[in-house]
Amino acid sequence: MLLPRFEYHEPTTLEEALKLLSELGGNAKVLAGGTDLLVRMKQKIDRPAHVISVARIPGLNEIVPRNGHGISVGAAATAASLSRHELLWDRFTPLATAASRLGSPLVRNRATIGGNLVNARPAADMPPACMVLDATVKLKSRSNERDVPIGEFFRGPGETVMEPNELMVSINMQTPAPWTGGAYIKLASRKTLEISLVNVAALLTLQSPDGPIVDAKIALGAVAPMPVRAYAAEEVLIASQPSEALFQKAGQTGVGMCSPITDHRGTMEYRCMMIEVLTKRCLSMALESARSWKPLR
Amino acid sequence: MKRIIQLTVNGEQAEVAVTPNRTLLQVLREDLGLTGAKHGCGLGDCGACTVILDGKPVNSCLVLAVQANGSEVLTIEGLAENGKLHPLQQAFVEKGAIQCGFCSPGMILSAKALLDENPKPTEHEIRMAISGNLCRCTGYQKIVEAVQAAADSKALQGGDS
Numbered sequence: 164m165l166l167p168r169f170e171y172h173e174p175t176t177l178e179e180a181l182k183l184l185s186e187l188g189g190n191a192k193v194l195a196g197g198t199d200l201l202v203r204m205k206q207k208i209d210r211p212a213h214v215i216s217v218a219r220i221p222g223l224n225e226i227v228p229r230n231g232h233g234i235s236v237g238a239a240a241t242a243a244s245l246s247r248h249e250l251l252w253d254r255f256t257p258l259a260t261a262a263s264r265l266g267s268p269l270v271r272n273r274a275t276i277g278g279n280l281v282n283a284r285p286a287a288d289m290p291p292a293c294m295v296l297d298a299t300v301k302l303k304s305r306s307n308e309r310d311v312p313i314g315e316f317f318r319g320p321g322e323t324v325m326e327p328n329e330l331m332v333s334i335n336m337q338t339p340a341p342w343t344g345g346a347y348i349k350l351a352s353r354k355t356l357e358i359s360l361v362n363v364a365a366l367l368t369l370q371s372p373d374g375p376i377v378d379a380k381i382a383l384g385a386v387a388p389m390p391v392r393a394y395a396a397e398e399v400l401i402a403s404q405p406s407e408a409l410f411q412k413a414g415q416t417g418v419g420m421c422s423p424i425t426d427h428r429g430t431m432e433y434r435c436m437m438i439e440v441l442t443k444r445c446l447s448m449a450l451e452s453a454r455s456w457k458p459l460r
Numbered sequence: 461m462k463r464i465i466q467l468t469v470n471g472e473q474a475e476v477a478v479t480p481n482r483t484l485l486q487v488l489r490e491d492l493g494l495t496g497a498k499h500g501c502g503l504g505d506c507g508a509c510t511v512i513l514d515g516k517p518v519n520s521c522l523v524l525a526v527q528a529n530g531s532e533v534l535t536i537e538g539l540a541e542n543g544k545l546h547p548l549q550q551a552f553v554e555k556g557a558i559q560c561g562f563c564s565p566g567m568i569l570s571a572k573a574l575l576d577e578n579p580k581p582t583e584h585e586i587r588m589a590i591s592g593n594l595c596r597c598t599g600y601q602k603i604v605e606a607v608q609a610a611a612d613s614k615a616l617q618g619g620d621s
Contacts, residue, residue: 164502164521171463171480171526197522201483202503214480218527243516267592268570270504272516273523355591356505 164205172215177303180220180330185305187213188327194218195239196273198266199282223332224275226251231459233337238277238300238330242266242289245276253459254338256452257292257364260347264288267356277331280316283323284358286385290317291364292347293334294382294392301333310335317389340378342369344452348445350437352428359385360429361437365445367405367453376400381413381442386421386434393417396442405450407443414442465529469494470538478525485509485520487528488535496536496565500594507593510566511535517573519592536565539572548572548610555606559597567593571607580611 172191174180184191191213194200203209217223223239228250236245236258245251245262252259265271265279265288279289280300290313298313302325313334316323325331339345345366351357362385368378379400381393396417403409423434462477469492476491488494488511497520500508504519511520512534539546545553548568558564567590574581574589581589586607587600595603 166481166483166524168479168481170461171524173526194524194527197524197527198504198519201522201524205502216524216527266504267507268589269507269510269517269519269592272513272518355588 166201166204167207167210169204169211170213172213173219174215174217175219175221177220177223177330177332180215180217181303181305181328183213183215184328184330187215191215191327193281193330195275195278196241196270198270198274199278217330231338233335236276236334236336238280238332238334239275240277242271242274242276242279243268246271255292255296255336255345257295257345257347257366258289258336261288261292261349261362261364264347264349270356276334280313280334281323281325281331283317283319283321283389285320285388285390286359286362287390288347288349288359288362288384290390291362291382291384292345293336294390295345295364295366295380296336296339297380298334298336300331301335302329303332304328304330314392319388339366340368341458342371342374342453342456343367343378344449344454344456346445346448346452348441348448350441358428361385361423361434361441363438363441363445365442365449367400367446367449369405369450369453372454372456375402375404377402379413379446381417381446383417383421383438383442386423386438388422391420393420393442395420400446405446407447410443410446410450411439413446414439417442463526463529465526467528467530468532470533470535476525480524480526482525483521484511484513484523484525484528484533487525488520488533494535494537498562498565500562505594506563507566507570508563510569510593512569512573515573515576517570517592534569536568539568546572547613548575548607551606551610551613552603555602555609557598557602557606563593563595563597567595567603571603571610574607575611581607583608 192211194216242262242265349362366380379397384390396413498508500506509521
């Protein structure tokens with residue numbers, strides 16, 4: 164399959180990249196891993212006149228812990244690097260898990276978290292994980308910088324609040340409170356190289372290992388035009404003692420927040436059934452993780 | 461406008477003039493004559509184009525050649541040394557892991573990347589590592605056995621790969 168022609172730019176600094184974006188804006192696409200953009204270009208869905216690679220911008224692919232208070236993930240960090248990061252697995256489990264389930268090992272060596280978020284596919288793996296972790300994304304343009312909470316970032320399938328002259332530079336999260344645990348489940352016909360039928364991320368914070376739930380976050384993908392936070396399901400859990408019955412109730416409530424479609428991967432009815440089952444299962448996994456919370460060395 | 465790129469392929473310096481819209485796969489096959497990497501789907505879904513780029517196995521159909529400027533590339537042609545097959549290649553032959561052979565270069569390189577990092581993988585780890593490489597012929601069983609055999613073989617336990 165052939166790529167259409169384009170002008171290629173390889174800025175070596177962030178400033179240079181932002182200058183290019185301010186000049187070329189709507190006629191340019193940013194190239195990170197290429198596992199989405201180059202596919203779309205080969206399929207002639209995207210035909211940008213200009214392609215701006217971010218591969219040579221120093222620091223954009225780094226994962227930087229912030230003194231126990233949080234973590235800053237460079238937008239060009241690959242899914243592979245996220246899936247191998249010890250702190251992410253320990254304290255930001257849904258994101259590390261989601262990264263490990265994206266595409267295939269080969270794709271993960273190129274695909275980036277920035278690309279996964281900016282492309283904003285409804286079934287993408289990383290958005291629900293970022294949502295339960297209350298991530299904010301840092302967007303920069305030549306003249307401006309803003310931090311957007313991930314819950315306000317998506318507009319629809321393939322659409323975000325980003326302007327054509329903006330670049331996502333980092334995804335920032337605060338370390339969750341003690342006795343917090345999280346999980347991510349991806350349901351798909353194959354174990355690999357597949358787009359989710361339903362995916363769900365959950366984060367639970369307990370008052371103490373045997374205590375009630377003080378905070379709960381649930382986010383679902385592939386069940387609506389954008390990833391959704393299942394707020395009503397979360398409310399079911401707050402201040403309650405965790406139990407299978409409680410998680411069952413949360414799962415049932417979660418279905419009401421979703422509007423899945425029928426497509427070649429599955430019917431709406433099946434997806435609704437799976438939202439219930441997988442929400443419950445994800446909450447159980449998050450609970451187990453929360454109960455085994457340990458302070459870092 | 462063509463750009464001159466320089467990359468190290470199988471240990472040798474290569475210099476090629478490429479337009480930006482050429483992929484690494486195209487340049488390896490068409491400019492450098494290294495046809496071991498195959499064009500399967502062109503979309504990163506089959507792994508037939510797998511090469512090892514700066515130590516990591518990737519779908520070369522989704523890497524622009526210009527992005528590989530300054531990089532090191534290992535293709536299947538770079539595995540055998542002085543005419544002697546790499547233990548993985550030998551194991552694939554001995555275990556019957558090659559039928560039509562189309563997936564084999566990519567499959568072997570994904571396996572090599574695994575063993576470089578994890579010399580004693582479990583069966584599950586092997587299957588996960590090759591999960592980006594599709595095979596229509598073998599059903600994967602012999603491939604997994606070959607990777608296991610290569611991992612167990614004395615040649616690899618010696619520490620050289």
